[in-house]
Every structure is written in structure tokens, then in C-alpha cells.
Amino acid sequence: MPDLSINFAGIKSPNPFWLASAPPTNSGYQVMKAFDAGWGGAVWKTLGVPVVNVSSRYGSVNYRDKRMMGFNNIELISDRPLADNLREIEEVKKRFPHHAVIASLMVQSRQEWHDIVRDAENAGSDGIELNFGCPHGMCERGMGSAVGQEPEVLQTIVEWVMEVARIPVIVKLTPNISDITEPALAARRGGANAISLINTIQSIVGVDLDSFAPYPIVDGQGSNGGYCGPAVKPIALNMVKNCAQHPGVRLPISGIGGIETWRDAVEHILLGASSVQVCTAAMHYGFGIIREMTSGLEQYMLEKNFHTIYDMVGRALPNVKPWEELNLHYKVTAHIDAAKCIGCQLCYTACEDGAHQAIRLQAGTRTPEIIDENCVGCNLCSLVCPVEQCITMERRDDGTRHQTWQQRTAAHDIPTTFNDERAGGRHHWVPEPAAALGKERDKTLPGKARQYDSEPVKQRVRE
Ligand SMILES: Cc1cc2nc3c(=O)[nH]c(=O)nc-3n(C[C@H](O)[C@H](O)[C@H](O)COP(=O)(O)O)c2cc1C
Numbered sequence: 001m002p003d004l005s006i007n008f009a010g011i012k013s014p015n016p017f018w019l020a021s022a023p024p025t026n027s028g029y030q031v032m033k034a035f036d037a038g039w040g041g042a043v044w045k046t047l048g049v050p051v052v053n054v055s056s057r058y059g060s061v062n063y064r065d066k067r068m069m070g071f072n073n074i075e076l077i078s079d080r081p082l083a084d085n086l087r088e089i090e091e092v093k094k095r096f097p098h099h100a101v102i103a104s105l106m107v108q109s110r111q112e113w114h115d116i117v118r119d120a121e122n123a124g125s126d127g128i129e130l131n132f133g134c135p136h137g138m139c140e141r142g143m144g145s146a147v148g149q150e151p152e153v154l155q156t157i158v159e160w161v162m163e164v165a166r167i168p169v170i171v172k173l174t175p176n177i178s179d180i181t182e183p184a185l186a187a188r189r190g191g192a193n194a195i196s197l198i199n200t201i202q203s204i205v206g207v208d209l210d211s212f213a214p215y216p217i218v219d220g221q222g223s224n225g226g227y228c229g230p231a232v233k234p235i236a237l238n239m240v241k242n243c244a245q246h247p248g249v250r251l252p253i254s255g256i257g258g259i260e261t262w263r264d265a266v267e268h269i270l271l272g273a274s275s276v277q278v279c280t281a282a283m284h285y286g287f288g289i290i291r292e293m294t295s296g297l298e299q300y301m302l303e304k305n306f307h308t309i310y311d312m313v314g315r316a317l318p319n320v321k322p323w324e325e326l327n328l329h330y331k332v333t334a335h336i337d338a339a340k341c342i343g344c345q346l347c348y349t350a351c352e353d354g355a356h357q358a359i360r361l362q363a364g365t366r367t368p369e370i371i372d373e374n375c376v377g378c379n380l381c382s383l384v385c386p387v388e389q390c391i392t393m394e395r396r397d398d399g400t401r402h403q404t405w406q407q408r409t410a411a412h413d414i415p416t417t418f419n420d421e422r423a424g425g426r427h428h429w430v431p432e433p434a435a436a437l438g439k440e441r442d443k444t445l446p447g448k449a450r451q452y453d454s455e456p457v458k459q460r461v462r463e
């Protein structure tokens, strides 16, 4: 069987799955229950000077039949006394000595940082996570994302922490910044042992149309909150990749954001994370999701012949390139499998109005036809098609030519004037504007196949 255990910057854990600092790690009861279910580690709900929270606290974006596709909160750090949390950390560590317990911390002054770091260590924590990410409530008090957005301040606080820390220190980054590598580099300069990302994204999930208040509503009013859940995974993956690829960062990364299944976790790992953290999915479905996560990960590792987590870390990174390094000669076009098509014609509408008028309807059948010559290979039709593998993108170039934008620039072969013949779009057929209206349309649009065969279209395609 593959070995799921990790040693993350010195923090050992039986598997890479940790609960993120949030309500599921608010108490010893919850963390013990989670460890018992199979979670490898837990980052305790952020400790500091206890706060007072509001009610209500959460909002959600429900998309069609999916509830909590995006999740939003205006909750602050732990509202429980520090002594209670520390006592429970100690208790958990006694019962689960081989699991990872990481204390998430957020205070203000140098002395407070020194005191709380020592307290967390004395309670038996395996590591410390500095919460420089909370984008609501705490940042207005000069903490959380207010620190994460100021690399110099972040570095200074990391230095304060490193003055006393004897256990590994992880810096948790905020995504509410234009370049995530700047605070990551500051964390490294400050001496941190690892980084974790992302914390929540500043957001308003919706407005009540009757009371005119943003969700979640607190006595008729609301506030911006922090966004997380499945909706944020693409942003998290990109930021994990940015940190993993940056030659100056070179720190272990704990990937957080939108992880709900083992597949999401593997994506974070392939882009450079060596542990992963989960919040919204545990709040939505409970601790039991860990069973599917560990068995799915094990199965995947067996199939791919990965023996340890480290065989996978960053495996996708060599394939993530800047746009100008992609092959401009690679060419795909859409192909419809008529046997699978249910005739909904969503692909036709999408291509007709939202892409390149490269799909036409045919007399006597509801299955549309791709006009190969007009298809730019944008993928839109395959993305809207509701039938799995009904529209596939097939390679049309012979694979012998490879030229990037960078190479074309060096060869002085890129468009340089407004009407340059070398522009890609000069070579695609587009209908005359007036063809969008009334009778003209029937005469000229490829979608109206009854007036059409593919010849006239071909003639209008500039080779
Ligand atoms: C209700 C709630 C409370 C949270 N509290 C904290 C916190 O105290 N400290 C912290 O570092 N992150 C906190 N977070 C952020 C999560 O740890 C995590 O970074 C974020 O939710 C993204 O992960 P997810 O998409 O799996 O939810 C909280 C998130 C939620 C939803």
C-alpha cells in the first residue's frame, strides 16, 4: 500500500489531510472526533484575545441544485478563553500523539506574540500557523489580512515569532492581494518554515431584495465576509502554483481552498502542496468525508505507482507555462458523437451566439454538425454539452510544428499594426453584421442549414 504519511516542515502526520482553522476545530471534542474518523491533523480555530461574535454569521451561494457552492462568513477568531483551548490541545495530544495539532494564532504586539507562541508550545502543539489572512473584523483592528497585505509588516511579525518559536511555523496567506508571492517571499525572509494558502476571499454573497441588506443579515444590516468552498478552488490552485513555481519562495506549502474530495486534494498536491486543509466541506458534510478522501487517494496512488505523497508533489508544475510559451500550431476542433447526442442543441446556441458560428443545424435531425473550417477549437460547445464525451476536441494539426508567441516575437512575425494580416482572427470567417437580422440571416448563416451546404462557408474561409 502507498505511504500516506507526511513530514511537513517537521510536523508529522499519518496522512496529508488536515482540518483548516475554522469552526470544525473549535474544541477538543471536535478535533478528537475528527482524528478518530481518520483526519491526519487539525489546525486549531485561531487563538488570540477572545472575541465576541455576531449572529447570524454565514451566507451561501447556492447554484442550481448545489447548496453551498460558495460559502461566506463574518465570524472572527475563537471566542473561547485561551486557557480552555490550551488545556484541550494538551488533552488531544495525549490521546493522539502521532496526529498533527497546529495552533493557529493571531495577536498584536511583540510581547503578545512571544507569550502566545510559548503557550501553544507548552500545550504540546506540533506547529504554529500565523493567521495573516482573516479578511473581515480582525483586519480592521490591524490584524489578519491587514498583515498579509503588507509584506514588510508580515516579515517583522514572523521575525518576532521566530525569536521564540521552537516548533515549526507556518504562515497562512491571504488571497486578497494582487501578487501572492510577495507575502510568501516576506514569510521566507522572516524565517518561516512553511506557508499555507488560501484564507478566505473578501466578498458579499448576495443582497436581500426586500430588506436591502447583504447576507448574512445581522439586525437588518450586514458586512463583507470571507468567501470559501468549492467556488474558490480555482483561485487557490493558481495561488498555490504561483508560490510553488517561484524560485525565491522554496517553502513547503499547505494547500487550502475548495477541497471536498480526494481529487481536489490531489490537484493541490500536483501543483505543489504537500499537505492539504479542509474547512467548508467538513462543515457541510461532517468529518466522515475523510474515509472517501483517504481511500480515493490510496487508489489513485496505486494506479499511478506513487509510493509516497512526495512522488506527487508538484508533478503538474512543469506543464504550467506562461501563455507566451504555448504552441500556437496546436489545433483542435470539436467533434460530435451522433450516437450520444440527445438533440438539445445547447451547443448550437452557444457557438452561434457566444463563439464562432461553427455549428449548423441539419434538416431531418436534431443532431447539429460542426463546420470544421470555422471551428477555432475554443471548447465552449463541449463544455455546455450535457452528455459526457458527446462532444470531444480532436487534434487536427500533425504535431510536427511547434512555435510559441515568444518565438514568433523573436522572429518578428507577430501583428504590430491595427489591421495586420498576421492577426489570427483575419483568417476566420465571420458573417456579415446584417446577416443577424431577418431574412438576410436565412440566406447567410451557416446555422440555417436548409439554405446551406458547406461549400459557400468554405469559400468564405480565408486559408
Ligand atoms: C466560518 C469560518 C471560520 C473561519 N475561521 C478561521 C480562523 O479562525 N482562522 C483561519 O486561519 N481561517 C479561518 N477560516 C478560513 C479557513 O480556514 C480556510 O482557509 C478557508 O475556509 C478556505 O478553505 P475551504 O474552501 O475548504 O473552506 C474560516 C472559514 C470559515 C468558513
Ligand code: SF4
Residues within 6 Å of the ligand: 336, 340, 341, 342, 343, 344, 345, 346, 347, 348, 366, 367, 368, 384, 385, 386, 387, 390, 391
Ligand atoms: S449539446 Fe451535446 S447533446 Fe446537445 S445537441 Fe449538442 S452535441 Fe447533442
Ligand code: SF4
Residues within 6 Å of the ligand: 333, 334, 350, 351, 355, 356, 357, 358, 359, 370, 374, 375, 376, 377, 378, 379, 380, 381, 382
Ligand atoms: S469549439 Fe468553439 S468554435 Fe468550435 S464548434 Fe465548439 S463552440 Fe464553436
